[in-house]
Amino acid sequence: MAEKVRYSDEELQEFKELILNKLELAQRDYELFNAAITHNGENGTQDTSPTFHALEDGGEDLSKEEAGRLAARQLKFIQSLKAALIRIENKTYGVCRETGKLIPKERLMAVPHATLSIEAKNKQ
Numbered sequence: 001m002a003e004k005v006r007y008s009d010e011e012l013q014e015f016k017e018l019i020l021n022k023l024e025l026a027q028r029d030y031e032l033f034n035a036a037i038t039h040n041g042e043n044g045t046q047d048t049s050p051t052f053h054a055l056e057d058g059g060e061d062l063s064k065e066e067a068g069r070l071a072a073r074q075l076k077f078i079q080s081l082k083a084a085l086i087r088i089e090n091k092t093y094g095v096c097r098e099t100g101k102l103i104p105k106e107r108l109m110a111v112p113h114a115t116l117s118i119e120a121k122n123k124q
Helices: 009-038 050-090 105-110 118-123
Strands: none
Touching: 009 050, 009 105
């Protein structure tokens, strides 16, 4: 029996649904991080006394920096998921870009945007 070189259309559809669900959640999280950076819909310390506000500035800046890092990381994740959807449409999804072999389904279910098999990832 020949070695499987790509996933079936049914399997690709299963992966697509998983990715679309993860993409929806990731976009929701990204919007939350952006709202934290810009304080959309939040009272925060803007409407409190100046003394309290001065004490909170340091923590607020730290929170904005952390939210910014999380937003950037989430955006990268979103872009990776969108790239995976393109690979599904091209029917190249699940093929390791280093070895050319099929990435195990278990790995893709855990990390649906993976482009490397565990073997290739360990060599890096």
